[in-house]
Amino acid sequence: MADERYLRLNVPYADKEEVKSLFARWNHNEKFWYATNPKYYYRFAKWINTDVVITNSLGIVSAKMECWRCGEKTMVSGVGIQHNNMIFVTERLDLLNDFGIDLMIIPWSSAEKFIPTQLVQHAESNYHIKAAYSQAVNSTYLANTCSNCGALQGDHFVYGLTEEPLGINSEQELFLEEIPLLKGDLPILFEPNVQASPQTNLLSHTEVIRSKFSLTDYTIPQ
Ligand SMILES: [Zn+2]
Numbered sequence: 001m002a003d004e005r006y007l008r009l010n011v012p013y014a015d016k017e018e019v020k021s022l023f024a025r026w027n028h029n030e031k032f033w034y035a036t037n038p039k040y041y042y043r044f045a046k047w048i049n050t051d052v053v054i055t056n057s058l059g060i061v062s063a064k065m066e067c068w069r070c071g072e073k074t075m076v077s078g079v080g081i082q083h084n085n086m087i088f089v090t091e092r093l094d095l096l097n098d099f100g101i102d103l104m105i106i107p108w109s110s111a112e113k114f115i116p117t118q119l120v121q122h123a124e125s126n127y128h129i130k131a132a133y134s135q136a137v138n139s140t141y142l143a144n145t146c147s148n149c150g151a152l153q154g155d156h157f158v159y160g161l162t163e164e165p166l167g168i169n170s171e172q173e174l175f176l177e178e179i180p181l182l183k184g185d186l187p188i189l190f191e192p193n194v195q196a197s198p199q200t201n202l203l204s205h206t207e208v209i210r211s212k213f214s215l216t217d218y219t220i221p222q
Pocket residue numbers: 067068069070071072074146147148149150151
């Protein structure tokens with residue numbers, strides 16, 4: 001299983017003959033069924049329970065921005081996924097697919113529902129991401145903070161619809177850290193209310209950097 005793409009499936013015992021007939025394979029050591037060809041993942045949608053699978057790698061996209069409070073340059077970021085690393089396993093999000101995407105940017109506050117804890121820790125250590133408290137919703141959410149003064153950089157400053165660093169019309173130089181997925185492909189819960197920017201013009205001014213870090217634990221906080 002080392003070099004091939006694979007996707008772990010949630011298969012109840014009663015369905016085992018059915019997945020077998022679709023050419024799912026069985027991992028003897030860890031006792032799970034898995035699919036091996038991303039092209040046919042959609043056939044296993046029933047045992048994936050999400051709409052989107054991320055294949056190969058997951059990214060963090062970043063840019064520089066002036067802090068609204070101290071005026072210093074600080075780094076802001078979000079989850080960034082290249083379109084050729086996204087597999088739509090149901091038809092529910094076909095509209096999004098048809099929209100045209102080269103890089104999907106998802107704010108940390110939306111992504112925290114489906115990204116592994118290990119990735120959050122990486123972002124906290126390297127991108128000034130912190131769990132911030134919001135009085136408005138009386139709960140915490142993941143947010144960009146200034147590396148100089150610590151001020152929260154609200155999502156509207158960072159991912160807004162215009163020329164904001166990670167907005168749809170951004171023309172800034174961006175960096176995409178591509179983080180390899182070592183435990184197989186990663187199904188993500190992509191709910192309709194997840195705020196995301198499908199963008200078709202960003203890769204042309206994005207430097208892609210292969211990360212030294214990789215994801216080995218897909219546990220998501222409950
Ligand atoms: Zn600042």
